Each structure stands twice: as structure tokens, then as C-alpha cells.
Amino acid sequence: MEALEKLVAKYTKVQLVRAKVTEVSGDVCTAMVSDESKTFFKVGLNAVLTNAESKKLSYPKVGSWVILAVIDGNTTANIISFSEVDKTYFKTGTTVSEVDAEGHRIERENETLREALNDLIDEINKIKVIYGNTINVPEMLNIKTRINKILK
Missing domain, CATH: 1.20.5 (Single alpha-helices involved in coiled-coils or other helix-helix interfaces)
Incomplete structure (x- = not known):
């Protein structure tokens, strides 16, 4: 594992950016860099956007601050830290758990x-x-x- 970490560190540059969430839609959000120099669209809330069978997502509140990880100056980013969470969603198989200000929903097989x-x-x-x-x-x-x- 240590060798892999060294290899990734050698060839991959990760930039951490502080940004304000301007919109949340589905499993992505839009965030503007704190100095307003750049806006990131389709910021990932999860490392894998297409995995529908098993996932954990934390949805940031619109207007809150997040830390984004941008790999190799790419135009896409993923949230790695939140200042405020609006909702947390967890799904594995047919079991779903969702927590927000209104309460906790636990569902299994509808x-x-x-x-x-x-x-x-x-x-x-x-x-x-x-x-x-x-x-x-x-x-x-x-x-x-x-x-x-x-x-x-």
C-alpha cells in the first residue's frame, strides 16, 4: 500500500480548493471558488457517480463552504470536507437510510x-x-x- 501511495504522489498532483456551494442537483453540486475565480460544475458528492447499488452521500447546504479535491488541474472535483450538511443518504442493496432536518427515514424493500x-x-x-x-x-x-x- 505504501508503494502505491508513493507512486500516486509522484505522478498525481491534487489541489485543495475552498469553495461555496451554489447549487445541489441529484448526486452533484456546483461550487464557486472562494475568490470567485472559477466555478466547478458537477462536483462529485461521491467518488463514484454511477454506483446505484451501494452508496453513501452527504449533501452540502446551498451557501455552505466545502473543500474540493481537484486532481491534475482537471475541471472536475470531488468534495472531501463540508462546513454544513443538508442531508445524508446511505443505500446498500434494498436498504436505505436518509437523515435530514425533518427526521430519519429507514426503508427496506419499499x-x-x-x-x-x-x-x-x-x-x-x-x-x-x-x-x-x-x-x-x-x-x-x-x-x-x-x-x-x-x-x-
Whole structure:
């Protein structure tokens, strides 16, 4: 591994650039260099843009600062550091996790954790106990509301 790092360092020049995010679209963004001398279009949020089966993306907030890595004076760049993150997305196989200011969405095979927990609470609320204490439906609905605030 060390030999590979030395070889890459010898033949590859990496420039780090501070830039402000002006637009986010899909899995790329547009960022303008801090001195406004250059704008980078289609800045990669991930090292591989075409891998749809398994990926982790962090989406920067528009107007936030990022550090870009530009290889060999190329016109393309990738984000390597964020000042602010708007959303984080993770997918592996059929499992998706997405976190933003509205909450956390966990999905597997087109079913979300929120939907499954809501269905569970709805079914528990249908339980009728003949002897003893029955289900506290108002409290179960309160728990459902709390879950819905966390999950989206």
C-alpha cells in the first residue's frame, strides 16, 4: 500500500480548493471558488457517480463552504470536507437510510420503519382485555406521535 501511495504522489498532483456551494442537483453540486475565480460544475458528492447499488452521500447546504479535491488541474472535483450538511443518504442493496432536518427515514424493500411501527401500534390499540387492565390507547397514540416526529 505504501508503494502505491508513493507512486500516486509522484505522478498525481491534487489541489485543495475552498469553495461555496451554489447549487445541489441529484448526486452533484456546483461550487464557486472562494475568490470567485472559477466555478466547478458537477462536483462529485461521491467518488463514484454511477454506483446505484451501494452508496453513501452527504449533501452540502446551498451557501455552505466545502473543500474540493481537484486532481491534475482537471475541471472536475470531488468534495472531501463540508462546513454544513443538508442531508445524508446511505443505500446498500434494498436498504436505505436518509437523515435530514425533518427526521430519519429507514426503508427496506419499499417499506419504512415508520409505517411498520405505526401499523404495530394500531394493531396493539385493537386489543381488548376482558379481565385486568386494557391497553392505554391515548398513551399508545402519544407514543405513535413521538415516533412520527423522529422518523419520516
